[in-house]
Amino acid sequence: MKSLAVLHASQLVTLAGPQQPRVGSDMSDLAIIRDGGMLITDGKIDIVGSSDRIERNASSAEIIDAGGRVVLPGFVDAHTHLVFAGNRLDDFERRARGETYEQIAKAGGGIWSTVEKTRAASGDELFAQAQKRTEWFLRCGTTTVEAKSGYGLTVEDELKILRVMSRLNEETPLEIVPTFLGAHAVPREMDADEYIELVIDEMLPRIATEKLAEFCDVFCERGYFDVKQSRRILTAARELGLRLRIHADQLTNSGGAKLAAELEATTADHLEKTDEQGIAAMKSVDVQPVLLPGSVYALGSTDYPRAREMIETGLAVVLATDFNPGSSPTPSMPMILSVACTQMKMSPEEATTAATINAAYSLSRGSNIGSLERGKLANFSIFDCQDYREIAYWFGIPRTHSVYLRGKRVAGA
Numbered sequence: 001m002k003s004l005a006v007l008h009a010s011q012l013v014t015l016a017g018p019q020q021p022r023v024g025s026d027m028s029d030l031a032i033i034r035d036g037g038m039l040i041t042d043g044k045i046d047i048v049g050s051s052d053r054i055e056r057n058a059s060s061a062e063i064i065d066a067g068g069r070v071v072l073p074g075f076v077d078a079h080t081h082l083v084f085a086g087n088r089l090d091d092f093e094r095r096a097r098g099e100t101y102e103q104i105a106k107a108g109g110g111i112w113s114t115v116e117k118t119r120a121a122s123g124d125e126l127f128a129q130a131q132k133r134t135e136w137f138l139r140c141g142t143t144t145v146e147a148k149s150g151y152g153l154t155v156e157d158e159l160k161i162l163r164v165m166s167r168l169n170e171e172t173p174l175e176i177v178p179t180f181l182g183a184h185a186v187p188r189e190m191d192a193d194e195y196i197e198l199v200i201d202e203m204l205p206r207i208a209t210e211k212l213a214e215f216c217d218v219f220c221e222r223g224y225f226d227v228k229q230s231r232r233i234l235t236a237a238r239e240l241g242l243r244l245r246i247h248a249d250q251l252t253n254s255g256g257a258k259l260a261a262e263l264e265a266t267t268a269d270h271l272e273k274t275d276e277q278g279i280a281a282m283k284s285v286d287v288q289p290v291l292l293p294g295s296v297y298a299l300g301s302t303d304y305p306r307a308r309e310m311i312e313t314g315l316a317v318v319l320a321t322d323f324n325p326g327s328s329p330t331p332s333m334p335m336i337l338s339v340a341c342t343q344m345k346m347s348p349e350e351a352t353t354a355a356t357i358n359a360a361y362s363l364s365r366g367s368n369i370g371s372l373e374r375g376k377l378a379n380f381s382i383f384d385c386q387d388y389r390e391i392a393y394w395f396g397i398p399r400t401h402s403v404y405l406r407g408k409r410v411a412g413a
């Protein structure tokens, strides 16, 4: 039995509370312990309390002195596109010159250009590129990411991407929750109906049989998959036992949030263009909104989703990076917290809840991660600050001191 004692956190931000996603004013209750500590045994949290109490129980434990810094649960990033080849620097420059995401996609950039590079890459090459990125996430204090396929768009290339994810799960410390996003775009070599048949008849059954994904997602958007097509794919996925997430209403208010409610999806993601009816529909079956302000920022838009209305309606809001080469090339949850507070008027408390415990519930892992409570995995970060609000306040400079997963240091000093 290996014991570790974390002592002297200026603030141990536990997020202890009800065993369910947090809504309304509960999103502002972080259950902070001043001069706090934790006793960890075999990678799990055993006792959480004042440093004095932990010290009294820590006779044979290795000591981690937080030295008056902030300790936070590892961030749970519930929406990323982690595995792809290359980058989209040309798109980035074209946007800087004033072209839009949709114009660039039509002119040969966009998702399709990443699909071509990803198809050409071997599993080993994709693994090497994604492995590097797992280190970026860990360095930013993220210990779990959801990761979507979607840059392959053939049976073999989608499977190749999902297999890279399971290898990353085994060979890197970062925990990865795989999502199948075969319906990310229609590949150039076939029409939409043909491709949807391929997704439903070949990709989904293989992925379900080989247990390569926990969730299925669809890019429900003008020019990608409409509501009817998205419904077909997601219904087939649900019948195979996958849970559902949807890219909804990102560029146009096209009924994605309502479809998420109709299908009782676990999450509806993006929601930049969702109106009050979409919000009410999500509330009727408690779909969790996953807000991705990094993509709004990086696309140079100011059209942020209506976070305040969603919180006031009682939805269990989640924040995530949307890490991808096109619309949101950041692995940094601290950056996302900054944008959430300054642009969407979420409070630092709400943003912290959205990036940890609520995100954990959205990945069906609320009883294992997302807060610092007895019995949960010892996934946590020490931040080089005295007040947790500094994490969102100082932007553009990494403040992580060290990061731990199951009680093992995986980044930092």
Ligand code: NIG
Pocket: 081, 110, 111, 114, 219, 247, 250, 295, 322, 324, 325, 326, 327, 328
């Ligand atoms: O979530 N919206 C669709 N997918 C990504 C963008 C992917 C890309 O541009 O490569 C997103 O923003």
Ligand code: FE
Pocket: 079, 080, 081, 247, 322, 324
């Ligand atoms: Fe996305």
